[in-house]
Amino acid sequence: MATPIAYQANLPAVPDWLNKGDNGWQLAAATLVGMQSMPGLVVLYGSIVKKKWAVNSAFMALYAFAAALIVWVLVGFRMAFGERLLPFWGKAGPALSQGYLVGRARMLATPHHFRNGTLEKGMEEPFYPQASLVYFEFTFAAITLILLAGSVLGRMNIKAWMAFVPLWLIFSYTVGAFSLWGGGFLFHWGVIDYSGGYVIHLASGISGFTAAYWVGPRLKSDRERFSPNNILLMLTGAGLLWLGWSGFNGGAPYAANITSSVAVLNTHVCAATSLLTWTCLDVAFFGKPSVIGAVQGMMTGLVCITPGAGLVQTWAAIVMGILAGIIPWISMMILHKKSALLQKVDDTLAVFHTHAVAGILGGLLTGLLAEPSLCRLILPVPGSKGTAYGGGFLQLVKQVVGALFIIGWNLISTTAILLAIARFTPLRMPDDQLMIGDDAAHGEEAYALWGDGERYDATRQVTMMLADDSRHPMRDSNTARGLTIQL
Template identity: 35%
Template sequence: MKIATIKTGLASLAMLPGLVMAAPAVADKADNAFMMICTALVLFMTIPGIALFYGGLIRGKNVLSMLTQVTVTFALVCILWVVYGYSLAFGEGNNFFGNINWLMLKNIELTAVMGSIYQYIHVAFQGSFACITVGLIVGALAERIRFSAVLIFVVVWLTLSYIPIAHMVWGGGLLASHGALDFAGGTVVHINAAIAGLVGAYLIGKRVGFGKEAFKPHNLPMVFTGTAILYIGWFGFNAGSAGTANEIAALAFVNTVVATAAAILGWIFGEWALRGKPSLLGACSGAIAGLVGVTPACGYIGVGGALIIGVVAGLAGLWGVTMLKRLLRVDDPCDVFGVHGVCGIVGCIMTGIFAASFAGWRGLR
């Protein structure tokens, strides 16, 4: 009788994995805390990170205008994201847009869980990405666009560009169905913002005196401070894209450190060879180049891949803000396309290379 009872108990234990799989998703407190911290870090990248970084790059007479534009567009995107952005980006829908079931976050229960985190945290995390993407574009339009025009542009661009791209890549849309790899925003954030900035810079024209005057950064310590804030915040940006505090988040974290360091050295030595001496602006720009380059790849590749991406991104970014900028003849005051566009493209291409099994990282392809 005892033997039969034991056998019955063992059989019941064998069924536990199936029972666990059938159980509803449960929020994990550690993962929720991790994702809230990551969300705060990404928000910190926009205010004050991007604001200070761009504010130091432009002329002193326009710095308050830049800080105002970044702050107000940040607030505007937050509202638009809650009203309709999240629903259209992450709701079930077609290849380009989601649905309207989550307008004003209605129909999202307080206890709704995505993976192991509450859905409200997912809303905030993805909203922080939308905020910083818009903030990046402002740098390309600096010093010659009306405040009202910026606000109109943000509404139109967020609706017709950011939201569909986010849905296509992260919301189960067209690119996701074709196997697109973008761990933390190389396509959705950086390339998307850079192309918008490039087109916008062409459309609104050049600043008065462009090509005749030297438009130098008015405050390099301000640029350095902004860079430091962006660097720290980027760990929330990349590691947080894992969605949980797991081994993939750890990998993304380490790869972010490695790629940034490699890009700083790549940019500095390239600048040294090109101009005869390194500079603080070059080191700051190299850091951003490495962060951008590793963003699409950080959770998919090994550390060796991150090192190579960092070096290549550093050199590519230097080329983007010197030779390519002259070739394009565009007035991009904060080098949005030269850094975010060029390095984002490099990072996305190299993601496909280093995420492949032959590159030594197993588990994806």
């Protein structure tokens, strides 16, 4: 029986190296990760904040997604996954031409060699076009910036944010991505970061906390009361984030393979365990389950499993989920209240606790629990395994060093970028605009409701009534124009 034409290798758009299944999964995984940001975090941010900040918070995420894509294809991708320039950085260059994008995907700095120079493991070359890899990796870069934004919601000058996004992507994100994934010194040393516990979550948590320090706090009234404007929509955004994590960790092996399947299962097991653990702690200490707390527990579970999703057994994912529900809960609910620094820095959505703390926890637990046979399937350094499986303490040392590098680089780069921007535009909106919120920042409001900071013009209410009544005493009055109301 003849091979159906759809499965023949000599089609014009099907070169010998193309695996249709891998390419299909990679594009689907990229779409899932993209949906975590657009609309996932756009909806979550627009709903979890006070009503007067709904538009601004959602727009910060929307803008970051668009700006990151353009910077990524102009220079970012090759700085993170291209030819080596420095031990921690790739050579900048565009990813725009037909000749570059339709060829087989290649990460030029990833071949791993023995100390004598002979090849130990070849270059990473997935069985699909470079275009698929460029877009997939972009979605990781975009969500890192959007997660970082959670630390500065409700007061950062939108113009400063617009400048910050491209600069941080170039000078911070690409360094971590190249060092741990693209063939940098941490990649070749054997630091394990399966899908972004360090590159994405630790980086966003530390940079977000640093940015919150330099931008300054919200208004006192906003810090004291910042309740969500729509909890049901917040849960919708959280649900998109959770389910989108299938692409986040399932796409990390660059193929639809065994590791991908294990990673997806472990991801959801850990997230569910952490959510339940966090909820139980809320009930035990506060007497009732918190919906926002459940979302935070879901998040810490997803973050914690990310560095080792395809490298640990599922029973280990449950252990990681329990610890992801306990350790960040303690840091947020107990240690935060006892730390003068944590109290001083206004981290709006507690990104430091849910991403930095959970990211470090996941990285260390991966160094402890990474299973040898699963490691052999994907890791670039042969023989990698967790301390619990006879790997000794060297892997834990590597994990600590990797975390310290990401922390140090993000502290320095984020500070430098923000101080440079501050020379041209204020990092924080002025107090009179902070009193108003979205209407002052964008001239737009999230809901057709009055009373949470927006400018109130009484003539809006009487225009229709007075249109045909020139004798009405309010027709020519100046009553209540531009009055600012703060509830």
